[in-house]
Amino acid sequence: MTLKGKSALVTGSTSGIGLACARAFAAEGANVVLNGFGPADEIEAARAAIEAEFGVRALYSPADMTKPAEIAALVGLAATAFGGPDILVNNAGIQHVSPIEDFPIDKWDRIVAINLSSAFHAIRAAVPGMKARKWGRIVSTASAHSLVASPFKAAYVAAKHGLVGLTKTVALELAPHGVTANCISPGYVWTPLVEKQIPDTMKARGLTKEQVIGDVLLQAQPTKQFVTVEQVAALAVFLAGDAASQITGANISMDGGWTAA
Numbered sequence: 001m002t003l004k005g006k007s008a009l010v011t012g013s014t015s016g017i018g019l020a021c022a023r024a025f026a027a028e029g030a031n032v033v034l035n036g037f038g039p040a041d042e043i044e045a046a047r048a049a050i051e052a053e054f055g056v057r058a059l060y061s062p063a064d065m066t067k068p069a070e071i072a073a074l075v076g077l078a079a080t081a082f083g084g085p086d087i088l089v090n091n092a093g094i095q096h097v098s099p100i101e102d103f104p105i106d107k108w109d110r111i112v113a114i115n116l117s118s119a120f121h122a123i124r125a126a127v128p129g130m131k132a133r134k135w136g137r138i139v140s141t142a143s144a145h146s147l148v149a150s151p152f153k154a155a156y157v158a159a160k161h162g163l164v165g166l167t168k169t170v171a172l173e174l175a176p177h178g179v180t181a182n183c184i185s186p187g188y189v190w191t192p193l194v195e196k197q198i199p200d201t202m203k204a205r206g207l208t209k210e211q212v213i214g215d216v217l218l219q220a221q222p223t224k225q226f227v228t229v230e231q232v233a234a235l236a237v238f239l240a241g242d243a244a245s246q247i248t249g250a251n252i253s254m255d256g257g258w259t260a261a
């Protein structure tokens, strides 16, 4: 229970990597704030399960990561309820796959807002409290696409590269204040985000579902295995711990060797 007494706010934590992170922080004793979209009954079940399984408090907010005022209010909720957040995980993210000349302008704006600008707004709101407490951990879910590109993912690749730049800047600013900021860059993790892009990739490249999984997704990953959400969450917990107090401004890959090539 290394995080007892701390609180963790995880954006985009109603499914996939974010939910796994929230559960992993709760397992270490942290109170958590969940955020994201989805069926109300499923979200409530996930929230209640965290409280029941780990004996912590878990709150949920439907704050929309495209709306700066809602992001500030989300951070405010963690402050009011838990005196936090001590740990901020910028994880909400969406994807859209399209050739650049057809890339819908509204999708570009939405991806940049959710995958990049939301982290700026959340960090901006969370930092005063972290500085005052002289302790904080900011972990952002970037991607292998923060280091390398793939065709047809202009907005996603641009936003994830930007997230790393934001993280490095914040790391330097907060280094004297006991606050670290790092990115985790997974390769392909089997989550709804990956599942949902398969039909568009099939269309964009003229491939079958099996070809997309084998020849496009796992083709890039030398281990030929998906990363698991639990593995990403375990790294987030490590970055929140004392052993990671000197890791800051880093972008840590967990991609089965993808970006080693």
Ligand code: NAD
Residues within 6 Å of the ligand: 011, 012, 013, 014, 015, 016, 017, 018, 035, 036, 037, 038, 062, 063, 064, 065, 066, 091, 092, 093, 094, 114, 115, 141, 142, 143, 144, 185, 186, 187, 188, 189, 190, 191, 192, 193, 194
């Ligand atoms: P997911 O679709 O399972 O989860 C995304 C979460 O973001 C959900 O909780 C969703 O409700 C939330 N969300 C989406 N739009 C939102 C908005 N406007 N406001 C608030 N919440 C919103 O996807 P995932 O794979 O778990 O992705 C999580 C993060 O990991 C993303 O940033 C993604 O880019 C990154 N990532 C995923 C993979 C992968 O292979 N799955 C690889 C690298 C990086």
